[in-house]
Amino acid sequence: MLNVKNLVVNYGAIQAVKKVSFNIQQGEIVTLIGANGAGKSTILHTISGIMRPASGEITYLDHPIQKTAAPKIVQAGISQVPEGRHIFPGLSVQENLQMGAFLRKDRAHLSQAYEDVYQYFPVLKQRLNQDAATLSGGEQQMLAMGRALMAQPKLMLLDEPSMGLAPLFINEIFEIIQAINQAGTTVLLIEQNAKKALSIADRGYVLAAGELKLHGTGQELLTNSAVQKAYLGG
Numbered sequence: 699m700l701n702v703k704n705l706v707v708n709y710g711a712i713q714a715v716k717k718v719s720f721n722i723q724q725g726e727i728v729t730l731i732g733a734n735g736a737g738k739s740t741i742l743h744t745i746s747g748i749m750r751p752a753s754g755e756i757t758y759l760d761h762p763i764q765k766t767a768a769p770k771i772v773q774a775g776i777s778q779v780p781e782g783r784h785i786f787p788g789l790s791v792q793e794n795l796q797m798g799a800f801l802r803k804d805r806a807h808l809s810q811a812y813e814d815v816y817q818y819f820p821v822l823k824q825r826l827n828q829d830a831a832t833l834s835g836g837e838q839q840m841l842a843m844g845r846a847l848m849a850q851p852k853l854m855l856l857d858e859p860s861m862g863l864a865p866l867f868i869n870e871i872f873e874i875i876q877a878i879n880q881a882g883t884t885v886l887l888i889e890q891n892a893k894k895a896l897s898i899a900d901r902g903y904v905l906a907a908g909e910l911k912l913h914g915t916g917q918e919l920l921t922n923s924a925v926q927k928a929y930l931g932g
């Protein structure tokens with residue numbers, strides 16, 4: 699579904715992503731793990747068209763997208779849930795969800811999109827008219843995911859969904875990610891919580907200082923001693 703080949707991304711003189719190659723098959727949950735500053739978010743921003751690579755190719759459903767504008771990438775079926783949620787404070791929960799469907803031309807399926815979001819996140823339905831800024835951290839994460847789902851993406855990019863959340867919310871968010879995946883959405887997940895991410899991922903890639911170091915199934919990486927030592931606290 700997505701093929702990233704020899705991706706190089708720079709911030710001025712800083713090379714943040716160094717010839718990174720990986721792929722995602724339709725239906726998978728794939729995770730990128732790595733320490734702070736490893737280049738994970740930069741890769742997501744480049745797939746979504748927010749950043750441009752210095753070189754390399756990104757192919758999505760057999761089309762090159764490394765020069766495609768971000769709105770067109772959303773319309774092609776890739777939605778990003780950004781790190782830190784970036785919900786719109788001052789807008790209601792419902793208005794935030796509407797923003798997720800802003801670029802959609804096929805308004806006919808919108809009511810199904812709302813139903814899907816309410817099914818995953820019943821709490822959002824209860825809070826539709828509430829200012830999004832008054833939601834708890836966990837609820838804001840749910841809103842950010844719901845907003846992305848309003849575009850009915852084929853591929854969902856999740857940047858640190860567990861960041862700053864209480865353990866109970868983390869478990870719930872990861873269960874919902876699995877449910878969204880089982881309903882047919884392919885997932886690329888970036889996480890500092892490597893243990894959680896690898897436990898739900900079909901495959902994972904380990905990134906350090908902008909380079910890919912290891913690749914394997916979620917289970918293989920969970921039991922890999924180098925991964926355990928560096929990322930799983932053991």
Ligand code: ATP
Nearest residue numbers: 709712714732733734735736737738739740741890
């Ligand atoms: P984090 O979990 O902290 O977001 P990450 O793995 O997602 O880490 P990136 O945010 O992609 O890492 O950062 C990769 C490298 O690029 C780091 O060295 C970082 O300092 C640098 N970097 C990121 N954003 C910028 C920026 N706006 N300007 C300059 N350098 C940046």
